[in-house]
Amino acid sequence: MPIIMxxxxxxxxxxxxxxIWNFVKEKKxxxxxxxxxxxxxxxxxxxxxxx
Amino acid sequence: xxxxxxxxxxxxxxxxAIMIQSGVQFYMxxxxxxxxxxxxxxxxxxxLSKYCKGLEGTMADTHVFWLEGKEEGGKMLMIAxxxxxxxxxxxxxxxFLENAVIEKGTLIIIPQFNNSGSRGTRxxxxxxxxxxxxxxxxxKKFRMGNRDATPLEQxxxxxxxxxxxxxxxxxxxxxxxxxxxxxxxxxxxxxEKVTFAAMEILRNEKVDLALDxxxxxxxxxxxxxxxxxxxSVRIATMATxxxxxxxxxxxxxxxxPQGFRGLSHREIADFSDSLPFLLEAPIPFLDQPTGPKTxxxxxxxxxxxxLSLSKQQKLFVPYDETGWxxxxxxxxxxxVIQEIANQFxxxxxERAILIKNVPRYADxxxxxxxxxxxxxxxxxxxxxxxx
Numbered sequence: 001m002p003i004i005m006x007x008x009x010x011x012x013x014x015x016x017x018x019x020i021w022n023f024v025k026e027k028k029x030x031x032x033x034x035x036x037x038x039x040x041x042x043x044x045x046x047x048x049x050x051x
Numbered sequence: 052x053x054x055x056x057x058x059x060x061x062x063x064x065x066x067x068a069i070m071i072q073s074g075v076q077f078y079m080x081x082x083x084x085x086x087x088x089x090x091x092x093x094x095x096x097x098x099l100s101k102y103c104k105g106l107e108g109t110m111a112d113t114h115v116f117w118l119e120g121k122e123e124g125g126k127m128l129m130i131a132x133x134x135x136x137x138x139x140x141x142x143x144x145x146x147f148l149e150n151a152v153i154e155k156g157t158l159i160i161i162p163q164f165n166n167s168g169s170r171g172t173r174x175x176x177x178x179x180x181x182x183x184x185x186x187x188x189x190x191k192k193f194r195m196g197n198r199d200a201t202p203l204e205q206x207x208x209x210x211x212x213x214x215x216x217x218x219x220x221x222x223x224x225x226x227x228x229x230x231x232x233x234x235x236x237x238x239x240x241x242x243e244k245v246t247f248a249a250m251e252i253l254r255n256e257k258v259d260l261a262l263d264x265x266x267x268x269x270x271x272x273x274x275x276x277x278x279x280x281x282x283s284v285r286i287a288t289m290a291t292x293x294x295x296x297x298x299x300x301x302x303x304x305x306x307x308p309q310g311f312r313g314l315s316h317r318e319i320a321d322f323s324d325s326l327p328f329l330l331e332a333p334i335p336f337l338d339q340p341t342g343p344k345t346x347x348x349x350x351x352x353x354x355x356x357x358l359s360l361s362k363q364q365k366l367f368v369p370y371d372e373t374g375w376x377x378x379x380x381x382x383x384x385x386x387v388i389q390e391i392a393n394q395f396x397x398x399x400x401e402r403a404i405l406i407k408n409v410p411r412y413a414d415x416x417x418x419x420x421x422x423x424x425x426x427x428x429x430x431x432x433x434x435x436x437x438x
Contacts, residue, residue, distance in 0.1 A: 008207050027055050030062075037066045050074070051081070051203045 009047065016043050073174075080180045081170045081203075083194050084437040086427045087162060090149040092118035092408075096436060099161065102255070103237055103248035110204050111241050113166040114436050115252070116148055117159055124156030125259040125402030127392055128252060128325070131162050133229050133315065135169035135196020137266035138182065138349070139332050139380035144264065146385060146423045147409055156396075156404035159252065163438055165229040165245065169194050171201035177344045184350075184377075186421035188428075195349070199227035205241040215239060219312040230263070230329075233318035246315075253323045259402055260395055261325040263315040264384055266334035269357060269366045269375070273305050277387065278329040280307035280320035286398075287328055290390040298386055298412045300379075301369075326395070330387055332380035333368045351376050382415030 023036040052060075089096060097115045100106035131144035144162040151158060163169050172178045172195050183190040202208070205227050212226040213219075215236050225231035226240055235247030253261055267274035279287035284304060291302045307316040307327075319327035335352040336344060342354055353374030361370035368375070389406055396403035410423060427435055 004207065023059070030058060033059060033062055037062060041066070041070060045070075045074075051078075 012043050012047050016040065016047055019043070076180065077171075077174075080172065080194060083181070083192075085163075085193060087114060087116070087145065087436040087438055088149045088425055088427060088430050089116060089434040089436060090118075090151060090425075092151045092153050092158070093148065093434070094119040099245065099248045101248075102251040103244045105237060105244045106241075106248060109241060110167045110170060111165075111200065111245050113161060113163050114438055115159060115161050117157065118147075118151055118153045119157045120153035120155045120405065122155040125395065125399060125404045126157040126159065126256055127260040127262065127395075127404050128159045128249070128258045129161070129388065130164045130249065130261070130263045130315070131160075132166075132169055132196065133164050133263055134198045134265060135163070135165055135194075136173070136178070136198050136337065137334055138193060138195070139266050139334065139377060139384060140264035140330075141193065142184065142377065142381045142420050143384040143388070146381065146415075146420070147388070147406075149425055150408050150410075150423055151406055152408045154405040154407055156402070158404065158406060159256070159258065161249070164249070165196075165200055165242070166438065167200035167204040167241070168198065168227075168229070169196035171197050171203070173197055179344070179346045179349070182346045182349055184421045184424065185419070186424050186426075188426035191421065191424050199224060200229070200242050202227070214312045215243065217312040221313060225313065228313075230265075230315055231313035233313055233315050234322040246318075250319070250323060253319060253325045258323075258325045259399070260391060260404070261315070261319050261323075261327045262388055262391065263327070263329045264388070265329060265331050266337065266380060267331040268338045269333045269335055269368050269370060270338050270340075270360070272367050274331050274333050275301060275368045275383075276303045276305045276331050277391075278305045278307055278314075278316050278331065280316055280327060282320065283307075283316075283326045283328055286326065286391055286394045289394045290387055293390050293394070294383075294386050294412070300383055300386075300412060302383065302387060328391055330384055332383050333375045334380065335370075335375050349377075352380075378416045378419055379412075381420050382410070382412035385410055385415055386412040 019036045019040050095117045100112045106112045131140035183192045208223045212221045229242050232242045233246045234250045235243040277287040287304045316327040316329045336349045340356050351374050392404045
């Protein structure tokens with residue numbers, strides 16, 4: 001795997017971690033909760049290498 | 052459990068359900084196998100990876116069908132589905148594949164050139180996943196593809212795509228577009244390997260004519276035409292004049308731009324001895340200002356917004372209430388392809404390519420596209436190739 005791919009996966013994992021953290025921390029705003037989940041979908045699929 | 056966490060868990064369950072439901076649909080689409088019926092003219096079948104080992108075992112590999120005549124002559128390569136969201140090309144290629152008989156010379160057909168592109172679509176743009184062509188024995192179902200290869204095969208995209216070998220800067224997306232990666236290279240990105248393999252066929256097999264079959268928006272000036280570089284212009288012009296005079300449909304010639312790199316007609320002309328032609332037929336489905344992108348619009352090409360624009364003379368093709376149905380587009384391709392072969396053969400008797408048993412424009416418009424597809428249930432099993 002080329003180095004750029006490894007970097008992309010690391011960035012993806014970092015953003016996934018941040019989104020999950022924000023989702024967990026969110027207490028009131030349901031719109032934001034949905035937004036975090038929507039953004040998570042492609043990133044999780046990429047991270048899990050689901051084709 | 053707090054109220055907040057109850058809401059969060061419900062949301063997570065809903066999202067997982069949506070992901071699974073849509074994921075299964077995309078998986079089924081990606082792995083749906085189209086039946087290629089090898090007709091009486093097919094003499095051998097190869098994989099594209101024979102010409103570039105880097106394609107072996109990838110979703111970019113695809114079938115190459117050889118139709119060799121009893122008498123030696125010239126060679127013509129027909130490439131379809133360079134852009135898999137322009138399906139008239141694929142339908143035309145399959146009509147040739149199932150019906151053509153070659154009396155002299157050789158016809159090489161690659162029906163699904165950007166195989167990866169055919170295995171993803173644009174659900175975000177509301178594209179259908181499949182479309183069906185009615186036939187006398189039922190309907191033939193096709194995957195609706197995308198313009199570019201899927202990122203599942205080639206990822207990540209660069210910030211800017213630097214074309215090889217000219218180093219021209221192109222849109223990042225075009226590194227997955229097999230009409231921007233010509234002439235390709237064996238150690239480049241996957242789509243560069245695809246075009247490199249085709250270049251190897253052209254160079255090694257001394258192919259005379261290279262036809263890249265497409266569709267283009269009615270609001271795009273390069274539509275309903277043959278795009279040809281300098282040395283192909285004479286044959287292209289003769290072909291357009293003959294189909295206009297004998298068959299009554301318009302088809303003009305557009306010059307291949309010298310400063311725009313990566314296009315098949317440009318790079319094939321510059322990096323091989325073949326005469327390239329890129330065929331465009333109008334496809335209203337691809338225009339931006341249309342109604343919903345339905346299977347019906349894809350097949351009949353009827354749209355009230357385009358009709359309104361046509362009345363304001365904003366389109367580059369004639370357009371009325373009859374739309375621009377698939378039969379017209381496929382019929383045009385069938386006639387133009389045969390006429391290019393005729394015009395070349397007239398001037399190069401030794402290298403003639405004589406194709407029989409393929410319908411012309413009027414036949415396809417009258418009978419429909421499905422009329423020329425055969426029932427796989429009644430076809431010899433070892434002559435059916437799944438892709």
